[in-house]
Amino acid sequence: MALRKVLLEGDDTLRKKSREVKDFDLRTQELIDDMFDTMREEDGLGLAAPQVGVLKRIFVMEAVEENEATAFINPVLIDEKGEQIGAEGCLSLPGLYGVVSRPEEVRVRAQDISGEEFERTYSGLEARCVCHEIDHLYGILYRDKATGGLHKLDEEEEESPTGDLSREEETSIKAADASV
Numbered sequence: 001m002a003l004r005k006v007l008l009e010g011d012d013t014l015r016k017k018s019r020e021v022k023d024f025d026l027r028t029q030e031l032i033d034d035m036f037d038t039m040r041e042e043d044g045l046g047l048a049a050p051q052v053g054v055l056k057r058i059f060v061m062e063a064v065e066e067n068e069a070t071a072f073i074n075p076v077l078i079d080e081k082g083e084q085i086g087a088e089g090c091l092s093l094p095g096l097y098g099v100v101s102r103p104e105e106v107r108v109r110a111q112d113i114s115g116e117e118f119e120r121t122y123s124g125l126e127a128r129c130v131c132h133e134i135d136h137l138y139g140i141l142y143r144d145k146a147t148g149g150l151h152k153l154d155e156e157e158e159e160s161p162t163g164d165l166s167r168e169e170e171t172s173i174k175a176a177d178a179s180v
């Protein structure tokens with residue numbers, strides 16, 4: 001298991017555009033393995049390569065319900081439907097959350113580690129995660145899209161692992177929403 005350092009907001013790398021992946025080699029596989037390890041260590045739902053300092057169009061997403069954990073190489077949104085407005089967090093902006101409008105459903109096209117193209121449709125939380133991670137590949141942080149700015153999680157919550165839409169955050173966010 002190899003963990004990589006997650007860059008925090010303020011690091012220029014997070015604001016740069018990632019490049020297309022052309023080599024589907026061992027190095028790419030190692031990067032993806034490390035990204036899964038790092039995402040799980042940080043208790044995140046997703047992680048994009050620029051967050052670990054690599055400007056390549058790659059992100060990983062944890063398994064949710066019936067969907068398996070997946071790595072997306074050169075992902076593009078090919079369709080989106082509806083709208084969901086909800087709270088979002090990010091491993092690169094720990095201890096914060098903000099309310100962001102995202103499509104309710106997205107269809108994404110990407111390549112797997114063999115270079116094979118695939119398409120998947122996601123809704124709800126996963127659709128939110130896919131949009132959030134693809135934004136990272138363009139140097140966009142959810143702060144740019146949050147209406148009403150970012151808010152601090154409760155001090156108590158800051159002690160617990162937080163991250164890209166981590167489950168702990170989701171819980172505290174729901175509580176925060178209810179109190180508004």
Ligand SMILES: [Zn+2]
Pocket residue numbers: 089090091092132136164
């Ligand atoms: Zn993020």
